[in-house]
Amino acid sequence: MRWNSMELAAMATAAVPGLSPTGVAAAADDARDFTAAIVHDAEGNRWRIRSPQHQEAAMRLETELQVLRGFSTAIRAELPFRVPSVAGAVRRGEMRTFVYNHLPGASMGLTELTHGPAGLIDDIARTIAAIHDLSDSVVDHADLPRYSAERYRQRRLNELDQAATTGQIPSLLLRRWEHAMEDQQLWDFEPTVTHGDLHEDSLLIEGERVVAVTGWTDLHIGDPADDFAWLTAVGAPAFRDQVLQAYSQHRSETPDPCLMRRAALTAEFALAQWLVRGKATDNQEMVDEALGLLNQLASDIETYGGQPIALTPMEEEVKAPAETQDSRPVARIGAHATVADHGGWAESGEGDAEPAVITDSSADQSAAQQPAQDQPAQDESTQDRSTQRQAVDADGEPTGQVPQVPQGRWIDPDDEPTGQFPAVPAEEEPTGAIPRVSEEEAAAASEPATTSGSLPIQPDQQTEQRAKQKNFFPAQSANSARSAESAAEAAEETEETEAGGESIYSRHPGLRPPQ
Missing domain, CATH: 3.30.200.20 (Phosphorylase Kinase; domain 1)
Structure with missing residues (x-):
């Protein structure tokens, strides 16, 4: 109320x-x-x-x-x-x-911060470093969440699965986020005390000093990059880099090199969290706002490449400087965005090696123990596992081993298929010569043969292409796949909207093009 x-x-x-x-x-x-x-x-x-x-x-x-x-x-x-x-x-x-009780100071907008006094940059960094250097007891005494790096990554994957079930998030963004979340090297960080809802309104400032910090509703031990997500919406990269450099000097421990990459991911993924929350509360205004921002972000990334997130870029990503893109990810859209966690809080580091959900990395361990036909073709790693076929023994039973296709061995056309791979005798040396095949033999070889046993079947090109598709990703909409030309037209329409009244840029300054 x-x-x-x-x-x-x-x-x-x-x-x-x-x-x-x-x-x-x-x-x-x-x-x-x-x-x-x-x-x-x-x-x-x-x-x-x-x-x-x-x-x-x-x-x-x-x-x-x-x-x-x-x-x-x-x-x-x-x-x-x-x-x-x-x-x-x-x-x-x-x-x-x-x-x-009253606290001194007043909050400043992102634009004011980037044009503020020089000493303010250092003090913002010192403030964030002081939060991350807090004793774990502050979190433990309040019985608040504690995550290891791996458990936090799994939590993000759970949230991605939940967001994908809406069927309204552009597939380009889902693939981009999944690619980053499955890159375990990206998530090699030391968990720290994290504010969890830090943004420009949380900092009360007087002159060149941050005199107070408010909004402690989401304190936890987790990824320090979450407290930098709001900085990815700053239109001045130099300001962001200076804050990070000063933060490194004030921290008691050296921050990991991928911190800002995960911060950019957190800022982008907040849009999906906002959509999920709008769906859960039946708030159509939130849903419409989230969908508009998601489609705008997808179009921007498709055209310009977006900010770097994963350590290894996806093959379909457009390689272009992030400074040229029309929009930047938004850490906050109207209010704090969050989704419910799956499962209980992690009170200790026990069980971190056992993920909360089965992902490609964990499924690889069990792929060799299951028949290949039981593996769903949902992504590239799953498709790779589905092409692994089991060898069979003399009785036609699977052995659990991946068969090795013999090289330089020709099968007599008169031989009946046995369901087993012929072995190359050790004393037989391949000659490298290609045997002549008569027209009758070629015609016979082209006829489909009836085989028994479990021979490895190589998928054709169309089957392999289908196996590489993400089954739970919705088809990319026209709005999320706009060309560079239509993106430019949309930017012109936005400028006209700004001239006549409130626009999406005025409500969400992080999306404004760089000056």
Whole structure:
């Protein structure tokens, strides 16, 4: 339920005894999850009030309460910024509205940050580094999620499967994301304490300093790249690179080299999460917004190649500088995007070697133990496994071994097929000469032969091509496969929209073309 500012001020007086409001103003927040306001009292203090709009948002606020209680006085004293504290709460129905003590500073937009003072870049990096260097106890005491690198990768694959079931995500994006998520080298990182919902509105700034950090509803131990996803929407690559360089200097440990690649993936994949969330809540506005951004991103990547994500590019990717593309991935679209996890939280590193779902990497271990015809042709690695056929023994039973096709051995046309591969005698040396075949023998060889046993059947070109297709990927729509010419026309239409009123670029600045 959305409350107006006066109603929030009334709630604040009920939550904090003795508070006498003299003024109230709206505050920036995740608009679809929370209603927020700043309440001024007679003594000149300012209080921030945050009210959830639905049950999921209410659960996030309860989680934040546990997190803030875990920030002891000693931990707060070591941080280079201030952390909120809850002054009181009031219950309305099944959900509670929280009032927080005043914090100094104000949030800045992405454009303001990139044109801000030089010292601000270093302080933003120092702030992110301080969060990632927090003690694990802050997360553990609040009973929050803890992921290993492999389990976090598997969680992303689970979310990708869930997004694919909508049937509305361009196949180009699904293949691109799957390719990156299955690249285990990309996910070789050291898990750290991660804010989980960090963006420009979370940073309260005064001058060249980040004086406070808000929005601690999604704290966990996982991939530090998640806290850099919002920077991939910055239109100034130099700003992004400077923040990363300063972050490396402030961290107690050297960050992994693939951090920004995973950050770009997180920013792009947030659009799919936004679509899944809109579907789950039957919010058609969210669904339409997500589909528009997904199709725009797919068209941009198809035309210009997109930002680098996987360490090894896909064969069909267009090789072009990312700086020339029309749009950039969006880390936040209207509000925090998330999807429910599959399975319980990982409380320890045990069982990390056993993935939560079967992927190509894990299926390879069992492919040799199953008949090839039972393997579904869903991707290239699955297709490769499906072309592996089992050899048979003298009784026609499979041996579990991949047969080796003999070289330089010709079978007599009069021989009947036995279902076994003829062996080349050790003393027989191949001559390298091609035997002559008569016209009658050639005609007989072209006739289909009836065989017994389990001979390896080589797929024809069409069968092999079908095996390489992704079965769960929907056909690419016309919007997601626009040519460079139609993309240019769309950009012109967008400029006309900007001239006449609010456009997608004004609501989502991360998609604006580079200047």
